[in-house]
Amino acid sequence: MKVLKFGGTSVGSPERMKNVAQIICDKNRKIVVLSAVSGTTNKLVEISNLAEKKQKEEAIKEIENLEKRYTIFLDELYKTEQYKKDANYILINIFETLKSLVDSPFTVRTEKRILAQGEIISTNLFHLHLVENKVNAVLVSALNFMRIGKDDEPDYFYIKENLKREIKAFPDAEIIVTQGFITKNVYGEIDNLQRGGSDYSASLIGAAIKAEEIQIWTDIDGFHNNDPRYVKNTRAIRELSFDEAAELAYFGAKILHPASVLPAKLQNIPVLLKNTLQPDALGTLITRDETGDGIKAVAAKDGITAIKINSARMLLAHGFLRKVFETFEKYETSIDMITTSEISVSVTIDNIKNLQNIEYELEKYSNITVEHDQTIICVVGNFIAEKTGVALQVFEALGNIPLRMISYGGSKHNISLLINTKDKQAALELLSKHLFS
Ligand code: ADP
Numbered sequence: 001m002k003v004l005k006f007g008g009t010s011v012g013s014p015e016r017m018k019n020v021a022q023i024i025c026d027k028n029r030k031i032v033v034l035s036a037v038s039g040t041t042n043k044l045v046e047i048s049n050l051a052e053k054k055q056k057e058e059a060i061k062e063i064e065n066l067e068k069r070y071t072i073f074l075d076e077l078y079k080t081e082q083y084k085k086d087a088n089y090i091l092i093n094i095f096e097t098l099k100s101l102v103d104s105p106f107t108v109r110t111e112k113r114i115l116a117q118g119e120i121i122s123t124n125l126f127h128l129h130l131v132e133n134k135v136n137a138v139l140v141s142a143l144n145f146m147r148i149g150k151d152d153e154p155d156y157f158y159i160k161e162n163l164k165r166e167i168k169a170f171p172d173a174e175i176i177v178t179q180g181f182i183t184k185n186v187y188g189e190i191d192n193l194q195r196g197g198s199d200y201s202a203s204l205i206g207a208a209i210k211a212e213e214i215q216i217w218t219d220i221d222g223f224h225n226n227d228p229r230y231v232k233n234t235r236a237i238r239e240l241s242f243d244e245a246a247e248l249a250y251f252g253a254k255i256l257h258p259a260s261v262l263p264a265k266l267q268n269i270p271v272l273l274k275n276t277l278q279p280d281a282l283g284t285l286i287t288r289d290e291t292g293d294g295i296k297a298v299a300a301k302d303g304i305t306a307i308k309i310n311s312a313r314m315l316l317a318h319g320f321l322r323k324v325f326e327t328f329e330k331y332e333t334s335i336d337m338i339t340t341s342e343i344s345v346s347v348t349i350d351n352i353k354n355l356q357n358i359e360y361e362l363e364k365y366s367n368i369t370v371e372h373d374q375t376i377i378c379v380v381g382n383f384i385a386e387k388t389g390v391a392l393q394v395f396e397a398l399g400n401i402p403l404r405m406i407s408y409g410g411s412k413h414n415i416s417l418l419i420n421t422k423d424k425q426a427a428l429e430l431l432s433k434h435l436f437s
């Protein structure tokens with residue numbers, strides 16, 4: 001069985017939803033994972049922020065605006081009055097839930113419950129559309145099988161057992177529709193897999209049922225060799241390995257949620273990235289095969305903070321790095337990049353929640369310099385040791401862009417460079433021009 005995930009733009013209008021129905025109906029049993037209609041989760045974040053600031057009237061106004069948008073949406077999505085009425089009834093319930101959430105005392109749980117409504121709306125509307133068109137489809141709530149543990153990591157065993165039970169209940173269903181993004185947590189509360197998490201849902205579902213393939217349908221014809229939001233004339237890459245795709249996703253390629261490659265890789269399930277707007281385009285196939293050599297793509301991750309830890313006593317002192325790492329571990333902050341010299345070590349982090357505590361501890365035995373607004377540029381490919389010149393190509397391309405840190409050799413798939421965020425646009429353009437044109 002295949003798992004097909006459709007992102008926000010792919011279900012962004014009644015026309016697009018109908019188009020998705022065309023793509024998936026081929027008589028093969030499959031699981032279809034949907035995101036919220038594009039723009040909805042952002043709107044729900046706004047509503048939640050207003051509720052948190054106790055601006056209830058404004059929050060209710062935004063809810064009503066959103067409700068109006070969906071009223072028009074369902075009018076175009078369904079053919080018959082009966083289905084329009086049924087869908088409207090579902091919407092009224094969901095929007096009542098939203099209003100009552102905004103009306104109750106705000107907690108972190110309120111926010112998660114508000115955000116969950118986007119995927120609940122899209123899957124309900126889509127399922128009803130399939131039923132109206134006589135497709136044998138069922139809607140299974142992700143809240144019945146998706147679960148994260150105390151550490152926010154997925155509970156693989158729980159997901160597998162519960163998903164199996166849920167789908168076994170519908171042996172004849174051609175299409176099993178479910179929500180991306182949303183999950184229960186270890187306390188049985190509604191939670192989510194972070195923004196963009198529907199890709200991760202699809203991958204977890206694919207891994208749980210050992211799917212034949214996981215397809216991620218989006219608004220572009222696969223993984224491009226540079227970030228199309230910043231650089232013109234990027235090109236789709238036909239094949240990537242799991243490791244290459246994971247590096248690119250982790251280091252900023254928005255097309256895939258950073259964690260979504262791992263579950264597929266663990267079960268060796270091919271991931272195919274496809275374009276809903278151009279279904280015939282080949283897309284990108286991600287498998288364990290390492291094809292081709294040399295540089296394949298670049299990505300960039302913003303919001304990075306660099307910490308330089310300088311200590312005269314580091315010289316020849318064994319155990320120094322352990323002390324540094326223990327500090328980051330104590331404050332649950334993961335390190336992305338690391339470089340060392342004889343008297344100093346530089347690391348980068350993207351989560352600065354505990355930075356003050358980290359600085360306080362490190363200052364007990366070293367001098368600290370902190371720089372914010374940094375960007376990691378990640379150059380990915382298959383760098384075979386015998387083949388020289390990859391690093392040279394990258395440095396030559398970057399010309400006069402000041403490099404703050406360089407990491408090479410950590411894996412054979414990645415060269416990471418730390419630059420100031422203000423140089424990112426220029427750096428990405430230079431890399432495209434010199435590496436891919
Ligand atoms: P969806 O809503 O379908 O999940 P996303 O907006 O999350 O879609 O991801 C698709 C977008 O990712 C593309 O429209 C593109 O702008 C952006 N993107 C960033 N880097 C890349 C890349 N290397 N290749 C393809 N798309 C990328």
Ligand code: ASP
Nearest residue numbers: 035041181195196197198
């Ligand atoms: N709807 C969620 C978001 O916008 C999840 C997703 O689209 O993948 O972040």
Ligand code: MG
Nearest residue numbers: 007196254255
């Ligand atoms: Mg996405």
